[in-house]
Amino acid sequence: MKNFPVFVFPVSLEFYLSARHTHKQLLTVYNPYDFSVNFKVLCTAPNKFTVIDPEGLIAPQSCIDIVVRYTQPSVLHCNTTEKFRITMYDRNTQQALGKRDIPTKLLEGEPINPTLESLGDSFHPLSSRVTPQKQAEEHMHVKCNHLHHREHQPVNVVAVAVSICCIAALLLPTQPETVVESQFPEWLHIGSNLKLVFSFVLGLVSMLVLRP
Template sequence: MQLDRRPRLVDGKLPVFVFPTEIVYYVDDRSSHKQVLTVYNPYEFTLKFKVLCTTPRKYAVIDSEGTIRPGCCVDVVVRHKDIQESSYGVKDKFRLNLYEHGQREPIGSRDIQAVLLPTSEGQGRESQDPSSSRRGSSSTAPFTAVARQRSVAPGPTIVLLAIACIAALLLPLHGEAETSLPVYLHLTVNQKLIAAYVLGLVTMVILRT
């Protein structure tokens, strides 16, 4: 007798496991402008996911679609792009939909609220501020697919160039006699300065990716 390994559905939907369930951005804390949603797949089959949003123009989402293998999790980076006073206290929503492979209709979904606050010191004051109820809210707006963006890793040319610069800096200076390396591998001070300058530029490129 073959057992049905499919998890029990709740109200016809698959339970969705995501953390956190609320995203809070702070204007005075630049590190909070980029948040991470972790989506878990505790099931024994592969799931596909898709991130929707009520106001996609305000956010940049890295890998808003993808797959999650059984027993694994994925991180979805959500960056706030609209850091301005008009967005203070406005509650937007993300919707995480889960799909079976080859299916278009979601088998599970979870809403995640996002809000931008002026300062981390005012955490919790938003709900107490009567003016916050008069601010615009996107909680009732329709969900729209977020533009899919991918994190770009440094290409092989950039990596090889960085390795070449490091190797050049490790080579002996021209005129050093106590070395077993041939003379043509001895660099001048100017050549090492150029290598150091190029390495600095390459490092900036790698850090920005």
């Protein structure tokens, strides 16, 4: 067997005896490689679980979800650790590439909701009390700072220089498709496609300079 890492989430499963919604869970198997792989799921206690599609194919850089059901939840099975083994195989040679064991356990009771846990103290949200005059002063302060920032915003010298160059290029005569006499030197003529490029750049720079 080769030693390719097998990526599975979550790394363990916990089922709760009194919470029926936990008796069905998902295992997500990832294939980060650039080739397809086959997979197979084995279990140390197949009489306690059912697995939908325990074998299959995972496309390159893809993942699949494996549905695991705890079919025989019982007090006698609580706190006993079982394991699922997920093995990846080469699609062509069927040689094992790697494996990953996922421990599972059936626990008594129900899962604890962290949001409902209490630390012994009672916390309440605070409301800010601001007088109307204070609100007006804060609003005016923010508005003044905004105007001050706009007044002192430096002009983008590079953008202005690029705009001037583009305008100058657009004022040059267009190079004709056929050879004709012109009063301007031939090196001053530019193609129509190049003028389209200068027009596009001028539009972008204008948006940059004129934006608030």
